[in-house]
Amino acid sequence: MQTEVVKGNEEAVPGNGLDRENYINAKHGIWSWLLTTDHKRIAILYLVSITLMFFMGGAFAAGVRLELMTPKGDLVDSDAYNKLFTMHGIVMVFFFLIPSIPAVLGNFLLPIMIGAKDLAFPKINLLSWYFYIVGVAVFLVACLFGGVETGWTFYTPYSTAFSHTNVILAALGIFIAGFSSILTGLNFIVTIHKMRAPGLTWFRLPLFVWAHYATSLIQILGTPVVAVTILMVAVERLLKLGLFDPALGGDPILFQHLFWFYSHPAVYIMILPGMGVMSELITAFTRKRVFGYEFIAISSLAIAVVGFLVWGHHMFVSGQSTYAGMVFSALSFLVAIPSAVKVFNWSATLYKGSVSWESPMMYAIGFIGLFTIGGLTGLFLAAMGLDIHMHDTYFVVAHFHYIMVGGAIFAYLGGIHFWWPKITGRLYPEYWARVAAVLVFAGFNLTFFPQFVVGYLGMPRRYHAYPEEFQVLNVLSTAGASLLGIAYLIPMVYLTWSLFAGKKAPANPWGAKGLEWTIQSPPTTFNFDHQPVVTEEAYAYAEGHDTSHDAAPPAAPVRA
């Protein structure tokens, strides 16, 4: 992928499967897509629907930022503003980021990476997409009939007794989409346990797979709790049960416990797959085995498990017991350590590597920096004494956007670029990809860095209007958001364009290791012609003086 010049597609590219049978041209017609059980086609279904949701959530964000240009609430009225950020949060979290990497890249790659023909339960995989789509549809109906304005956190008793908007429908949409997430996790866990290729032991798995394993654990063990909680909210609204009604002796804080029991681990659903992508990108673009493989693998599990023990850090000022608060604070600090281990190991992988600065690697490098900042500001919030001041201010908003946009979305974009040739059989224009990466990075920092400052100044979040002295910083932020919005559109344009006019991709355009690069691009329906057998560790790149590694590619039979 050294050149941007795109010529005709005449000459045959080795390993390119566009002119042969592949999963895209194997069947035709809309039903062959809507009823497919091929994990790769389902990944494409997700890709399309998730991209739509991203731009929808982005449009809401644009509304939020435009409103916040001026201190007075003059663009939209306060109800409309509240709906904007609520629907922005819900769409981005539940309908975009949680399914993003697992359902698109995970679905497409996980079976291939472990040498399987498909996920363990292809029909359930399709079902999970339908759950997702029905969840989206229900939520869209809620939006059309006036939206919701409870904040994405649905705190009681506001959501159960006071909000006059479509809480029930929105909750139902999330509930249904939740099952999509659970089923995806279930499929992954079973697939990883039962369907690894011969020779593919746990410690030979690509780190992408480890990350998805940890993610699936959270999806399976966390999501049901939020599902039943959100169901309680809906039923309480419907039937006036009074489970969270203080007038009957119900406790609104109990809702927060149940909500965050899932929703904190959920932030690791959002970041762990991104970390998995990171490990793949870093190794591929340094042509080197990752530094500290076992530590990265185990730290994923550590994050997933310890991540379940920290949820109370969202409730330091709610009236939660001081002692519980201390425990949660301590454990929150603890969960930072496995994250730190990952960051340092990725950095160390670069040492004496063969680093190429192609666009996926640019996203990867951006990820390391921005995730570090996002994570470190998480420590500010985990510090109880500081969180008293920072809770529910823009500091929190900046913290999580640094991780979720600067981290997760960077990883997602990096991953999409990296595997685009494999998924579509086409190369994208590298020049534009680099331009977009730089613009996204710049726009992102301009948008969210000022929010740290304005947050410590005391600007509360979810504010439609604000005191004048905060305006300068907010204008900067809005300017950044405009840049960011435009920057996001660029990949949309050139990726779409590449589908039709991009150069044909060979089987392994990056010279990367991993079973997915041994098969044609795009792959055939059953991925492999013969069951691959794995004899080596992951990322066995040919490296310097250690000649034993130079010998052969992984023993998988290479097609084409």
Added chain:
Amino acid sequence: MTDHAAAADHAEAHEHAHPHIVPVRTYILVFLALMVGTAITVGASYVDFGHSYLNNLVALLIAFTKATLVVLFFMHVKYSSKVTQLAVGSGFAFLVILFFFTFADYLTRGWLGTPGS
């Protein structure tokens, strides 16, 4: 209803997926144990053990025993692979986490006299 020898025979001929066919007698015994457990639970609820905590403890202990019996025998976990046992265990372990940390809040709220009192 089934004769043993046939069951054993079959299990051998069969490949390793089903390592064990539980004899019907085991099922019946477990069933009887469960019934007895239910009876004891009901009976114990009418006895005053002096403190309601004790009553709760007894009821829960019996319930846990019953559940364990079902899991081990009816659901064959006793004869299942380690991974299966792990799945069973992790579901339960995370439930314990949910309970433990939620109660960590509620039960210590009064300690400092800060919130809520």
Added chain:
Amino acid sequence: MSSSTHHPAYVHHFENLSEQKEAATFGMWVFIAQEVLFFGGLFAAYAIYRNLHPEAFYFGSHHLNIPLGAANTAVLIFSSLTMALAVHAAALGKRQQIVGWLLATVFLGSVFLGVKVVEYKEKFDHHLVPGASFQAGQLGMAEHIADPVLRGKAERASQIYFSLYFSMTGLHALHMIIGVPLILWIAARAWLGQFGPEYHSPVEIIGLYWHFVDIIWIFLFPLLYLIPKPH
């Protein structure tokens, strides 16, 4: 391997039938782990509220019908036995026995649900369904709780008890309502002779599901019906 890859139930993306069966069973277990946490949310709410309002729960529970609850527990345990026997029969390939035990399970499950309907109706008749028509007055707290303020508190909180009662037993019943047609479907397949010692995963995993639903009830019964007087 070749024999097992020619079984009609074999799906190509598995290496062989036994891998396929293991995946199915393991998948069900993972699903059950998920279910544990799904009910877990309600159990946690139950535990917290019972801890906050012991009196309300005590008096509330005394308006449940213990004999009916106990009988239903027995019915459900019995249905677990018949289910276990159905799986057993499947492992031995006894077609008629599979169907017989499955139908017995369905019958017992329906009895359970029928009794549940009777119990629910009682609650409706006594205005013990949370909401506008809820009447705490007849819970009989007046004679037992002297302090009127405490009593008022307990009476209000008793609505929470009944909310939980209906949510938990309702969700449990919903699981059974989903289970019954599944069992019928499996019974039909068994009748068509689709299961044998080689392959009977569907019977096995539906069995797991049913046993799990039984376990939930094993906890619900003492927790909802048999609450000791707090002191």
Added chain:
Amino acid sequence: MWSFPLFPEQASTLASKVDALYFFLIAISVFFSILIAALVLTLAIKYRRRSEDEKPVPIHGSLLLELTWTLIPAGIVLVLFVWSAEVYFSAVRVPKNAIEITAVGKRWMWKVQHMTGKREINELHVPVGVPVKVTLTSEDVIHSFFIPAFRVKKDAVPGRYNTMWFEATKIGKYHLFCAEYCGTKHSGMIGTVYVMEPDAYQAWLGGEQAGASLASVGEKLFTDLACITCHRGDSGARGPDLAGLFGKPVKLANGETVTADESYLRESIVTPSAKIVEGYQPIMPTFQGLLSEEQLLQLVAYIQTMKAEVKDEAGAAAPAPAVGAPAAAPSPGAR
């Protein structure tokens, strides 16, 4: 023109403690961010790919390094934890000599009452150099009482009482925000904190007290809500005479006796059927949902003064009714 601050004012004893921790964390963050950025960029540039077939040097791990970057952060977070817990405790442990104020959140305003019963809305006057304890609750949804210049925040949760405290150190005007999303005018639920000299505060407190005392508002309510029609105090009244009731034992229809304290009065108004006075019919309508927590406080205060009117004895009765707050509200936090 525009003021363009980058750092909030420090106006409480807590502020400097919080800020010290903040700066420490900034130092750590800057250090690690720069370290990692520098590391990644130099390595990525130094070892950039120069030819397609170059081979990287196989370096695949080092236990020593792993331990280093596990243990150093672990040490740092340990320090952070201890320090931040220390700050937290100083923020939650209320000094003994604090004066008390109650604040009730209601969509969308803060209603504040001082010890003397003096009330204000969306404003908070406090003396400088004196610890102030604020007891918080809410009439509807969760709000959060946030004064950035003091670095304090606490949620106001319906059905329970949360407390917080601060000691202002600088005279001036500061923002008071609602930090927990509470619906349409969440961003309008803001007010001003006035920090004054203690003398000025005392003067301000005394200023208009007579005019707006709780009891007088309660008296008006008592008439407006037609309580007076049943509680007229003559023999033909359908309800018991309330004059002199406060602090006295009341005999109930079921034979029990309770003492008419604030909680009892509140309970009588909110759920009259909970206890029926001996010799009366349970005809009093419930006022649950019709009265705000505030109005309840006013009614209760008024009924307390009815005592003073009738029995003109030494004022050993209740002190100023405002503070202390009704213990009758359901308080799940109280275990």
